[in-house]
Amino acid sequence: MAQDEQDDYLIRPDPLDPRLTEKVAGVDQTGASIETRVTVERALTIFLNGQEIVTAMTINDYPEYLALGYLLNQHMLLPDDTVTGVDYDEELAVVVVRTRRKTDYEKKLKKKVQTSGCAQGTVFGDLMEAVENVTLPRAELRTSWLYALTQKINTTPSLYLEAGAIHGCVLAKEDRPLLYMEDVGRHNAVDKIAGYMFKHRVRPHDKIFYTTGRLTSEMVIKTVRMGIPILVSRSGFTAWGVELARKANLTLVGRARGKRFVALAGEDRIVFDQDLRYVEEESAKHRRKAAVHDD
């Protein structure tokens, strides 16, 4: 059964990939020597046409998707832009996105705002506009899907379960996880999903976005910009995240663990079809692991 479930994924974590973790030596609380695995992070510089845009720290499993998604979520690449090439050079740790349309982003790059979750220096005014002018589609979030989905995600082998100190994001449809991306920064995991959706023309209207991280303003803005109507997290809310979600009519579900969850925006999309007597509390094992996963 576990195998069937995992076959639903188009992309899922590969915790055994030797490039993604590193064995390091240290000592434990008794002073004894130990070896443990830690997540790698690598610098990757993203260019848009001739222009150096940013150097991101990433586990670097999907540099092309990361570059596309980063530029999209920064409004530097527009949904109707024609991408003429994405070239990744492993040795130089550089990825270049080429587009037909050319713009000078020097000026835009100057004015930055630090959002709270993981500040990306997003262009503030642009993002606020994006939330205010958007109309998210009608959609359904059945609670039976929600419980099945979180159960599948929690039992999928991941870097998070293997080495910790990593963020995960999942794009899902109904009760099926489709793309499960992890990265050292949560924003990278989101951007990789956005890049995949752009490249493969995945439609957002019937999707659910799941994150291990907090429901901050930045997370809400990115989900809305991707056109996805439902955002779920096992973690908590910030007040501004809630406010923006309400403004955009995004369904915002947080603290989703075991039987429990709380919805603070777009509650009308939720269909309470699950008999709660048949939902299990989260296993102690997962809870313990989750507790290690603190940012």
Place this chain on the structure above:
Amino acid sequence: MAQDEQDDYLIRPDPLDPRLTEKVAGVDQTGASIETRVTVERALTIFLNGQEIVTAMTINDYPEYLALGYLLNQHMLLPDDTVTGVDYDEELAVVVVRTRRKTDYEKKLKKKVQTSGCAQGTVFGDLMEAVENVTLPRAELRTSWLYALTQKINTTPSLYLEAGAIHGCVLAKEDRPLLYMEDVGRHNAVDKIAGYMFKHRVRPHDKIFYTTGRLTSEMVIKTVRMGIPILVSRSGFTAWGVELARKANLTLVGRARGKRFVALAGEDRIVFDQDLRYVEEESAKHRRKAAVHDD
């Protein structure tokens, strides 16, 4: 006893401050209406002399310390700079730091790197230099201090325990927590401590820095730049964080929960003086709360 312990703090969280959390209505997993508290985040724009530097999202409890610490940690304010004024305007949500020395940071602001934890657009080259040229002081981390310290921090009333979705950082000496700052972004909590230390000329050489967040490269760089020789977290490591800590000879202790911890750099500062038979595992209550605190 709890009272005595808390009297050690120079600054500690004030979870009952009505400006820091907001009551919001929503529904729970049964569809029933509920009310819950969420952490606020507010935009604060930081100016250095005439220059607009950044807009940060913050809980805004200490705008002056945040501004000073941000500028220090970005290398825009130097330890020997003379600050002639720090003016906070609540209505405009602006804080202006004035210094005798004036520099144009337009050029520096152009080249950014996204570090993994919470990317602040830190100036990469500068920070690498800072780690390589630093000599951290000799110091001791007794395991008896470590257990007493984490126990005190975990039982201190905080926004984290009240509303979740927040990061905490603590500056400590031996087994005494001195400054306990929280914020929606971990980098803000660190910056507020750095700002306090700068303003009140707190010496770093005999201090211990504690964070709820992961031990990423950014966290290591900031601790090293502050001149603090010991960094402790209840959360995990990234490989680059470990590498930088070793380069700087920073004592790096992670996954510190209950009886357990792992040290992956600077282990020689640790004195194993605690009889582990007398250390309790973390209480289920704290573990449950901690699990909500996911980035």
